[in-house]
Amino acid sequence: MQAFAFSTVPLEPERHREALAEPSAGGYASFEGWVRDLNEGRAVHRLEYEAFETLAVKEGERIVAEAIQRFGVARAACVHRVGGLGIGELAVWVGVSAVHRGEAFAACRYIIDEVKHRVPIWKKEHYADGDSGWVNCERCAAAAHDPHEGHDHASEEASPVAVTGTATPMDYSRQTALPEVGESGQARLAAASVLVIGAGGLGVPVLQYLTAAGIGRIGVVDGDLVEVSNLHRQPLYGAADLGRPKVAVAAERLRALNPEVQIEAHALHAGPDNVDALVSRYDLVVECTDNFRAKFLVNDAVLRAGKPAVFASVHQYEGQLQVYRPLPHWPCLRCLWPEVPRDGLVGNCAEAGVLGPVPATLGSLQAMQALKRILGLDAGESPSLVMVDLLNLETRRLVARRDPACDHETPGRDRDPGALPLELAFKTLVEAFESGLELVDIRESWERAHDPPGLQIPTHLPLSELVHGHAQFPADGRYLIICAHGVRSLSLTEYLRSQGQSEVYSLRGGLAALRS
Amino acid sequence: MNSIDIQYFAVLRERAGIGRETVQTSAATAGELYDELAARHDFGLPRAMLRVAINDEFADWSRPLAAGDRVVFIPPVAGG
Numbered sequence: 001m002q003a004f005a006f007s008t009v010p011l012e013p014e015r016h017r018e019a020l021a022e023p024s025a026g027g028y029a030s031f032e033g034w035v036r037d038l039n040e041g042r043a044v045h046r047l048e049y050e051a052f053e054t055l056a057v058k059e060g061e062r063i064v065a066e067a068i069q070r071f072g073v074a075r076a077a078c079v080h081r082v083g084g085l086g087i088g089e090l091a092v093w094v095g096v097s098a099v100h101r102g103e104a105f106a107a108c109r110y111i112i113d114e115v116k117h118r119v120p121i122w123k124k125e126h127y128a129d130g131d132s133g134w135v136n137c138e139r140c141a142a143a144a145h146d147p148h149e150g151h152d153h154a155s156e157e158a159s160p161v162a163v164t165g166t167a168t169p170m171d172y173s174r175q176t177a178l179p180e181v182g183e184s185g186q187a188r189l190a191a192a193s194v195l196v197i198g199a200g201g202l203g204v205p206v207l208q209y210l211t212a213a214g215i216g217r218i219g220v221v222d223g224d225l226v227e228v229s230n231l232h233r234q235p236l237y238g239a240a241d242l243g244r245p246k247v248a249v250a251a252e253r254l255r256a257l258n259p260e261v262q263i264e265a266h267a268l269h270a271g272p273d274n275v276d277a278l279v280s281r282y283d284l285v286v287e288c289t290d291n292f293r294a295k296f297l298v299n300d301a302v303l304r305a306g307k308p309a310v311f312a313s314v315h316q317y318e319g320q321l322q323v324y325r326p327l328p329h330w331p332c333l334r335c336l337w338p339e340v341p342r343d344g345l346v347g348n349c350a351e352a353g354v355l356g357p358v359p360a361t362l363g364s365l366q367a368m369q370a371l372k373r374i375l376g377l378d379a380g381e382s383p384s385l386v387m388v389d390l391l392n393l394e395t396r397r398l399v400a401r402r403d404p405a406c407d408h409e410t411p412g413r414d415r416d417p418g419a420l421p422l423e424l425a426f427k428t429l430v431e432a433f434e435s436g437l438e439l440v441d442i443r444e445s446w447e448r449a450h451d452p453p454g455l456q457i458p459t460h461l462p463l464s465e466l467v468h469g470h471a472q473f474p475a476d477g478r479y480l481i482i483c484a485h486g487v488r489s490l491s492l493t494e495y496l497r498s499q500g501q502s503e504v505y506s507l508r509g510g511l512a513a514l515r516s
Numbered sequence: 517m518n519s520i521d522i523q524y525f526a527v528l529r530e531r532a533g534i535g536r537e538t539v540q541t542s543a544a545t546a547g548e549l550y551d552e553l554a555a556r557h558d559f560g561l562p563r564a565m566l567r568v569a570i571n572d573e574f575a576d577w578s579r580p581l582a583a584g585d586r587v588v589f590i591p592p593v594a595g596g
Contacts (some may be wrong), residue, residue, distance in 0.1 A: 162536065202596040315526040315593035336574070339564050341592045354595060387525060387590070396523075396588070399573040413592075468560060484523035 004060025007224030043128035198288035233356035547577035
């Protein structure tokens with residue numbers, strides 16, 4: 001059977017189900033969407049579905065193929081009705097067979113959610129009062145993945161999309177009207193792929209503008225969950241998203257914004273073990289993290305891969321922007337900062353404070369630089385560090401040059417911190433205690449007061465005191481260094497190792513990892 | 517003595533409590549100037565962590581200063 005099909009006659013789940021049988025399959029899960037009798041308080045007595053079939057079948061097949069690949073299931077299929085349907089009739093059927101039930105349920109859920117989001121199907125409702133109308137249902141796409149936030153209308157489960165904005169192809173006319181862009185520029189954007197590392201204050205506007213502009217494929221890398229302290233500067237997320245992986249929420253919102261863009265969510269932190277593989281799959285990298293360690297890691301990876309990158313950072317009311325291009329004379333991050341700054345020396349957003357529009361401004365500049373690179377509009381641009389001061393509304397462009405002493409040819413060489421792992425992962429604080437290492441909490445006093453660890457960690461050495469020399473890290477002993485998310489602890493661990501202290505480790509993912 | 521326009525960014529601005537100032541100095545190089553100002557404002561950041569730009573171009577710390585130069589001290593920032 002076809003992976004995705006439309007049917008003008010009533011669906012027969014029993015028959016569809018047979019086509020999924022396979023000797024290796026130990027389970028089968030299915031979903032049926034039925035026509036409901038109520039839409040936003042109006043009684044509905046029948047419905048008509050209409051689809052743009054050529055496009056819809058292609059998109060539907062793609063969704064089923066994605067589900068098979070992503071969840072490793074045996075077989076999957078989806079059939080959707082078109083034409084007139086009465087209350088209680090079966091509007092859509094999804095079936096999945098798999099070795100184990102877990103993948104079958106997950107793939108089934110994925111297919112119906114994605115079909116609702118992405119497949120162009122319209123729905124005409126006939127109301128009990130004799131009135132009728134094509135449902136204009138913009139909120140469907142936003143609500144489709146979250147039943148709690150759902151709005152009530154007839155056969156919500158059965159109506160895959162019916163979203164005006166989703167069903168209509170994107171209209172890029174306001175950007176193709178620019179003589180430098182045009183249709184050929186739009187084609188370049190559609191053919192391009194961009195990796196956005198960090199989905200925080202900088203990453204949010206980058207992702208929104210690149211998705212809206214119609215970049216063909218966008219990867220988003222972030223291992224964090226949405227926290228309530230993020231919302232003031234990361235308005236892609238909402239109060240209902242707290243505790244969910246940022247990349248999952250971002251992918252939903254971005255797909256709803258522009259279904260033509262392929263969004264790839266990577267729920268992990270960029271690290272030495274994955275950064276090269278990630279970078280290799282995209283044309284351009286936009287670096288939006290909040291720590292030096294990640295910035296230099298990405299710098300080295302783009303140098304090795306010979307790919308362009310756009311870096312930005314913010315501090316309170318200021319920001320810095322730097323583009324790297326793989327050209328012989330072009331400076332990299334290390335040309336400007338030969339000595340890698342230690343995280344914690346100059347504050348991050350948590351310590352120093354920040355107003356939302358500051359990362360939003362710098363992120364928008366990053367999106368602009370990325371579009372310019374892809375469109376070839378940056379020909380006249382020379383290497384520079386752009387500094388933006390939003391308190392005084394000043395920008396300053398400093399001419400930067402390649403440092404002949406910087407090892408562009410072998411980036412990352414001799415920076416191997418040693419054979420011992422820098423990070424250790426534990427499931428609970430008790431496990432960490434039992435490891436025999438002495439635990440050291442390097443969070444600031446206010447963080448410790450605000451969020452005490454479940455068990456007592458008696459040794460407290462705030463990082464700010466260490467970096468300013470008001471406290472000394474003990475030279476002897478075996479230590480596990482702990483902070484909130486494992487970024488500052490890793491940076492301190494690297495520093496201590498570079499000073500010859502071998503038995504220090506960082507708690508991977510920090511206290512947050514123990515709790516989640 | 518040269519008259520030099522100085523601008524501070526990020527953590528240096530916080531420490532100095534001002535964004536810019538004009539100083540009369542006998543410092544011969546950008547490095548000497550930084551040391552002089554670091555003592556006055558208690559910056560606590562070693563030069564190696566910073567960059568200096570003179571007249572909108574990154575410069576070496578050994579670069580001689582001339583009257584009227586515009587000097588910017590830049591710490592790296594990482595927030596995002």
